[in-house]
Amino acid sequence: MNTRTLDPVPGHDHGHADGHDHAHDHAHDHHQPHGLQRWLFATNHKDIGTLYLWFSFVMLLSGGVLALMIRSELFQPGLQFFRPEFFNQLTTMHGLVMVFGAIMPAFVGFANWMIPLQVGASDMAFARMNNFSFWLLPPAALLLATSFWVPGGATAAGWTLYAPLSTQMGPGMDMAIFAMHLMGASSIMGSINIIVTILNMRAPGMTLMKMPMFCWTWLITAYLLIAVMPVLAGAITMTLTDRHFGTSFFNAAGGGDPVMYQHIFWFFGHPEVYIMILPAFGIVSQILPAFARKPLFGYASMVYATASIAILSFIVWAHHMFTTGMPVTSQLFFMYATMLIAVPTGVKVFNWVATMWKGSMTFETPMLFAVGFIFVFTMGGFTGLILAVTPVDIQLQDTYYVVAHFHYVLVAGSLFALFAGFYYWSPKWTGHMYPEGRGKFHFWASLITFNITFFPMHFLGLAGMPRRYADYNAQFTDFNAIATIGAFGFGLSQVFFLLFVVIPTIRGGARAPAKPWDGAEGLEWTVPSPAPFHTFETPPLVK
Amino acid sequence: MLFGMAVLASFPAQVLASAPEVTGRPVQHQLNLQTPVTDIGAEIYTLHTWMMVVCVAIFLAVFGVMFYSVFAHRRSRGHKPATFHESTTVEIAWTIVPFLIVIVMALPATKTVIAMKDTSNADLTIKATGMQWKWGYDYLKGEGEGISFLSNLSTPRSQVGEPGVAPTEKRSDTYLLEVDHEVVVPVNKKVRIVLTANDVIHSWTIPAFAVKQDAIPGFVRDTWFRAKEVGVYRGSCVELCGKDHAFMPIVVRVVSAADYTAWVGKEKARMAALADDPNKTWTIDELKTKGEKVYAANCVACHQANGQGMPNTFASLVESPVVLGAKAEQINVLLNGKHSGKYQTAMPAWKQLSDTDIASVITFTRNNWSNKAAENIVQPAEILAARSK
Numbered sequence: 035m036n037t038r039t040l041d042p043v044p045g046h047d048h049g050h051a052d053g054h055d056h057a058h059d060h061a062h063d064h065h066q067p068h069g070l071q072r073w074l075f076a077t078n079h080k081d082i083g084t085l086y087l088w089f090s091f092v093m094l095l096s097g098g099v100l101a102l103m104i105r106s107e108l109f110q111p112g113l114q115f116f117r118p119e120f121f122n123q124l125t126t127m128h129g130l131v132m133v134f135g136a137i138m139p140a141f142v143g144f145a146n147w148m149i150p151l152q153v154g155a156s157d158m159a160f161a162r163m164n165n166f167s168f169w170l171l172p173p174a175a176l177l178l179a180t181s182f183w184v185p186g187g188a189t190a191a192g193w194t195l196y197a198p199l200s201t202q203m204g205p206g207m208d209m210a211i212f213a214m215h216l217m218g219a220s221s222i223m224g225s226i227n228i229i230v231t232i233l234n235m236r237a238p239g240m241t242l243m244k245m246p247m248f249c250w251t252w253l254i255t256a257y258l259l260i261a262v263m264p265v266l267a268g269a270i271t272m273t274l275t276d277r278h279f280g281t282s283f284f285n286a287a288g289g290g291d292p293v294m295y296q297h298i299f300w301f302f303g304h305p306e307v308y309i310m311i312l313p314a315f316g317i318v319s320q321i322l323p324a325f326a327r328k329p330l331f332g333y334a335s336m337v338y339a340t341a342s343i344a345i346l347s348f349i350v351w352a353h354h355m356f357t358t359g360m361p362v363t364s365q366l367f368f369m370y371a372t373m374l375i376a377v378p379t380g381v382k383v384f385n386w387v388a389t390m391w392k393g394s395m396t397f398e399t400p401m402l403f404a405v406g407f408i409f410v411f412t413m414g415g416f417t418g419l420i421l422a423v424t425p426v427d428i429q430l431q432d433t434y435y436v437v438a439h440f441h442y443v444l445v446a447g448s449l450f451a452l453f454a455g456f457y458y459w460s461p462k463w464t465g466h467m468y469p470e471g472r473g474k475f476h477f478w479a480s481l482i483t484f485n486i487t488f489f490p491m492h493f494l495g496l497a498g499m500p501r502r503y504a505d506y507n508a509q510f511t512d513f514n515a516i517a518t519i520g521a522f523g524f525g526l527s528q529v530f531f532l533l534f535v536v537i538p539t540i541r542g543g544a545r546a547p548a549k550p551w552d553g554a555e556g557l558e559w560t561v562p563s564p565a566p567f568h569t570f571e572t573p574p575l576v577k
Numbered sequence: 578m579l580f581g582m583a584v585l586a587s588f589p590a591q592v593l594a595s596a597p598e599v600t601g602r603p604v605q606h607q608l609n610l611q612t613p614v615t616d617i618g619a620e621i622y623t624l625h626t627w628m629m630v631v632c633v634a635i636f637l638a639v640f641g642v643m644f645y646s647v648f649a650h651r652r653s654r655g656h657k658p659a660t661f662h663e664s665t666t667v668e669i670a671w672t673i674v675p676f677l678i679v680i681v682m683a684l685p686a687t688k689t690v691i692a693m694k695d696t697s698n699a700d701l702t703i704k705a706t707g708m709q710w711k712w713g714y715d716y717l718k719g720e721g722e723g724i725s726f727l728s729n730l731s732t733p734r735s736q737v738g739e740p741g742v743a744p745t746e747k748r749s750d751t752y753l754l755e756v757d758h759e760v761v762v763p764v765n766k767k768v769r770i771v772l773t774a775n776d777v778i779h780s781w782t783i784p785a786f787a788v789k790q791d792a793i794p795g796f797v798r799d800t801w802f803r804a805k806e807v808g809v810y811r812g813s814c815v816e817l818c819g820k821d822h823a824f825m826p827i828v829v830r831v832v833s834a835a836d837y838t839a840w841v842g843k844e845k846a847r848m849a850a851l852a853d854d855p856n857k858t859w860t861i862d863e864l865k866t867k868g869e870k871v872y873a874a875n876c877v878a879c880h881q882a883n884g885q886g887m888p889n890t891f892a893s894l895v896e897s898p899v900v901l902g903a904k905a906e907q908i909n910v911l912l913n914g915k916h917s918g919k920y921q922t923a924m925p926a927w928k929q930l931s932d933t934d935i936a937s938v939i940t941f942t943r944n945n946w947s948n949k950a951a952e953n954i955v956q957p958a959e960i961l962a963a964r965s966k
Contacts (some may be wrong), residue, residue, distance in 0.1 A: 035788055050580075110754075111748060112736075112737055112738040112744050112748070113737055113738055113739055113740055114738070114740060116740060117739075117740060117820075117822060118820050118822070118823060118824075119820040119887075119890070120818075122817070122820070122822070123821070128856070137844050138935065145803070154888050155952065166610055185888065186889045186921055190819070191817070192817045195767060196777075196778060196816075196817070197779070198776070199777040199778065199818065199819060201815065202777065202819065202921045202922050204889055204890075204921050206907060213821060256936050263696035271733055285795075286793075286794055286795020286796060287795060291795075291796070292778055292793055292794060292795070292796075293793060293796070314822070326650075326658065327652070328658040328659060328660065328662070330662065331661075331663070332662070332663060332664075332667075332668050333662070333663075335668045344631075347740065357780060357791050357816075358791045358793065358798070359692075359790055359791060359793075359798035359799070359800075361693055362690060362694040365694070366687060366690055367684065367692050369683065369690065370683055370688075372678075373679045373682065373683055374679065376679055377672060377675045377676050377679065380671065380675040381668070381671060381672055383639065385668075385672045387639060387642055387643045387646070388644045388667070390643060390647070391642070391646050391650065391659075392646070392650050392656070392659035392661075393646070393648065393650050393653040393656070393659070394651070394656050394657055394658040395646075395647065395650055395651045395652060395656075396651065396652050396653070397647075397651075405643075405647065408643070409640060409643075411863060412636065412639070412640075413636070416632040416635075416636060419628070419632065419679075419682075420625065420628050420629070420632065423628065423682065423683070423686045423688055424686060424690045425617070425620070425621045425624060425689040425690055425693060426621055426625050426628070426686075426688075428621075428693070428787070428788075428789050429610060429621055429625070429784065429787055429789070431780075431789055431815065432780060432789075432815040432816060433815070434615075436937070452760070462773070463926075485919040493606075493607065493608045493609075496608065496609050496610050497603040497604075497607035497608075497609075497610075497611065497784075498603050498610075498611055498782075498784040498812070498813075499603070500813050500814070500815045500823070501815075502817045503813075503822065503823040504822075504823050505737060505753060505823045505824070506753065507602070507603065507605075507751070507752045507753045507754050508605075508748045508750070508752050509602070509603045509604055509605045509607065509750075510603065511605075511864075512605065512606060513606070519850040561695060561805050
C-alpha cells in the first residue's frame with residue numbers, strides 16, 4: 035500500500051500497480067500545478083531539483099563572467115580595465131558566487147532529483163521545507179548581485195571575509211553577510227531533509243550498506259553541513275556586530291583577536307571543501323561501475339574512506355593559517371593531520387582504478403568526465419599534499435599555486451563530476467538522450483582549456499606571484515596571458531554546453547529508454563524516462 | 578599535453594640559465610621556486626623537489642595502470658568484465674603503504690618546521706609594520722638600533738597606467754618590486770623580523786629567504802632569516818589588505834658587514850637631519866614644496882592626487898572643514914588619526930613622520946587645489962608642541 039497518503043497529487047506512474055483507484059487519480063490530475071505556481075509552490079522533489087540545477091547553472095555562468103573579468107585584467111601587467119578596489123570586489127564575489135551559488139546548490143539539486151529515486155522513496159521527507167530551502171536562494175543571489183551598486187560596491191574582503199578588512203567595507207559587506215545567512219539556512223534545511231529522507235524513507239530491504247554511493251556521500255556531507263554552517267553563521271554574525279554594534283570580537287583594540295576569525299572561519303571552511311567534493315566522489319562512484327560493467331570495487335571501504343575524510347576534515351582547519359604564526363606544536367599537529375587525509379583519498383582513487391580494471395569499458399560522455407575527474411582531481415590532490423607540508427606551504431601560501439590547487443579540486447573535481455552526473459542522469463530527467471558527439475566535444479574542450487587556464491598557475495605560484503593581485507610584475511606576463519586565453523576557452527565551452535547540449539536535450543532528441551546504460555544499477559533505472567511526476571508511491575522491494 | 582606544455586614553457590628558461598643567474602626576484606617563465614639564499618630556503622627547496630618526485634612517481638604508477646586499463650579493458654576490444662569487487666588484503670595494503678609514504682614525507686618537514694620557529698639569539702631585530710599600503714621599519718636591537726623609516730612603492734604611476742589610460746613609460750624588471758627605502762641587513766647575520774600592523778592584516782614575505790609571516794594588527798609575531806649571499810631580494814604583501822594590496826612591495830638589501838656599518842652611519846645622519854631644528858622657521862614656499870613630496874609619498878594612495886579622495890571610502894581634502902578650519906584640529910588628526918565613521922577606512926595616525934614632514938604636508942593641503950585656508954601656514958615647532966600635549 036501507499037506509504038504516503040498525504041500526497042496531494044497522485045501520480046501518473048501507471049507502470050506500477052499501486053492499489054490506487056484510477057478514477058480518483060484522474061480526478062486529481064487537473065490540479066497538477068502549471069506555470070509559475072508549479073515552481074513557486076513546488077513541493078515535488080523533481081521540480082525542486084530542477085530549480086536548484088537551473089539556479090546553480092545561472093550562478094555558474096555569472097561567477098564565470100566575474101572570472102573572465104578578472105582574467106581580462108590579468109592578461110597583461112598594468113591596470114587596463116578595472117581599478118584595484120573593483121578588482122578586489124570581482125575576486126571576492128567570484129569566490130562567493132561559485133562556492134555558495136554554483137557548486138553547493140548544484141549538488142543539492144542532484145540530491146533532490148536522485149536520492150528519492152535511488153532509495154525508492156516517493157519524495158523528500160519534508161516537501162514544504164524543501165520548497166523554502168530553495169526559495170531562500172534567489173533572494174540571497176539578488177543581495178549579492180545588487181551589492182555591486184551600493185556605495186562602496188560589493189564586499190572586497192576576499193571570499194574568506196577576513197577581519198579586520200571586512201570591518202572596513204561598505205554596506206555591500208552587510209548584504210553579503212545577510213546573503214550567506216540565507217544560503218546557510220537553506221543548506222541546513224536541505225541537509226536535514228536529505229538525512230531524514232535517507233534514514234527513514236529507504237525502500238524495504240535497502241539496508242544502509244546496500245545504498246548507492248551517491249546517497250552515502252550525501253548522507254555524510256549533510257552531517258558536515260549541519261555541523262559547520264552554524265559556525266560560519268556565527269563568524270559572520272560576529273563580523274556584523276563588530277561592524278555596527280560596537281563589539282570587538284576581532285578588534286585587538288577592544289580585546290578581540292583578528293586571528294580568531296580565521297580559526298572560526300576555517301573550522302567551517304575546511305569541512306566546506308569536503309562538502310563540495312564528497313558528493314562528487316559519490317557521482318563518480320556511480321558512473322564508473324556503470325560503464326566498466328563491473329561492480330564498484332571495495333564498496334565498504336569507500337564508505338569508510340568517505341567517513342574518515344569527513345571526520346579528519348574537522349581537525350585540519352589551521353593548515354589554512356600556517357603563516358599567521360602558530361606555536362610549533364600546532365603547526366606540526368595540523369601538518370600531520372592534513373597529510374593523513376591523503377590516505378583515505380588515496381584509497382578512493384585506488385578503488386576507482388580497481389573498478390575499471392578488467393572491466394568492459396565504453397567511454398560515453400559520463401564516463402569521459404568521470405575518468406577525466408579522477409585524472410585531474412588527483413593532480414589537485416597531490417598539490418594538496420605538497421601544500422600540507424608546513425614549510426612548503428609557508429613558501430606557497432597566498433600565491434597562485436594555491437589558486438591552481440583549489441581550482442584543480444573544485445573545477446576539475448566538483449564541476450567535472452557535476453557534468454558527469456548531468457550526462458549520466460539527464461536521460462532520466464528529460465526523457466531524451468543528449469547528443470553524444472557534442473557531449474564528447476564539451477568534455478575535451480573543458481579538459482583542455484581547464485588545463486591551459488590553471489596549469490601555468492602552478493609555475494606562477496612557485497615563482498612567487500601573490501594571489502588577489504590586480505597587477506603583477508612583468509616576468510609573470512606570459513603565463514598569465516596563457517591562463518587568460520584558456521579561461522575564455524573554458525567559459526565558451528560552458529556556453530556551448532548550455533546552448534548545444536542542455537537546451538536541445540530538454541527540447542528534444544532521441545527518446546531515452548528507462549535504462550539507457552546497460553551497465554547501470556539502481557532503482558532510478560526501474561522507473562520510466564523521463565521520470566514521472568510521482569514515483570515509488572508504493573515502495574519497491576530491494577532484495 | 579601537460580608535459581608538452583611544461584617542456585615548451587621551460588625552453589626560454591633554459592636559454593636564460595646560461596646568462597648570469599638572477600636572484601632575489603622572479604625571472605621570466607620561471608617554473609620553480611626562486612633560488613634560495615638561506616639554509617631554511619634550501620631545505621624547503623629540496624623538500625619540495627623531493628615531494629614532487631614522489632608524487633610524480635605515484636601519479637605515473639597509478640595512471641599508468643589506469644590508462645593501461647582504459648586501453649586494454651574496453652568493450653570495443655572485446656574485453657569481458659570480471660566480477661571481482663572486493664579484497665580486504667588489497668584494501669589494507671593500499672591504506673598502509675600511503676600511510677608509510679606520508680610519514681616518510683613528514684619526517685624531514687618536521688625538522689624544518691622546528692628550525693623555522695627558532696627566532697632566538699638574533700644578531701639584529703627589526704620591527705616591520707604593515708600599513709595600508711606601505712611598510713614601516715624600526716631597527717629595534719643590534720647594530721643600527723634606532724633607525725626608522727617608511728618604505729613605499731617607487732614604481733611610478735606612469736608605468737602602471739590606469740583603466741583607459743595607457744602607461745607612458747616602459748616597465749622595468751623590478752616593476753612593482755621596488756621601494757623608495759630598502760631594508761638593509763648584514764650578510765650571514767641572524768635577522769629577526771618582528772611584525773605587527775596598523776589597520777588590517779598584511780603579510781611580509783621574501784621568497785628567496787623562504788620567509789612569510791602575517792602582520793596582525795594589535796599582535797606581535799616574529800620570524801627570522803640569515804641571508805648567505807649579498808644581493809637585493811624582493812617580495813610583496815601576500816595577505817589581501819584592500820585597494821593597493823598589489824602595490825606595497827618589500828625589498829631587502831643584503832650587504833657586507835662593512836657596507837652595513839657605512840649604511841647605518843648614513844641612516845643615522847639622515848635621521849639627525851630629519852630631526853632638524855624644529856624651532857627653525859620655514860617660509861610658506863619651502864613648506865609647500867616639501868609638503869608636496871610628503872603628500873605624494875604618504876597621502877596620495879587614499880586622498881588621491883586631486884585631493885578629492887573617494888566617495889564613501891576616503892575623505893576629500895578639498896574644501897574640507899578640517900583643512901580649512903583651525904590648524905590645531907588638523908594637527909591632531911595627523912598625529913592621532915581619525916575615525917569619524919563617515920568613511921569605511923579610518924585615517925591612521927602619522928606620528929612616525931617628522932615634525933617638519935607633518936608641518937609641511939599640512940601647509941601644502943591648506944594652500945593647494947582650491948583650498949585657501951585662513952590659517953595657511955604651520956611650523957614644525959607647532960607640531961612638536963602638539964606632540965607633547
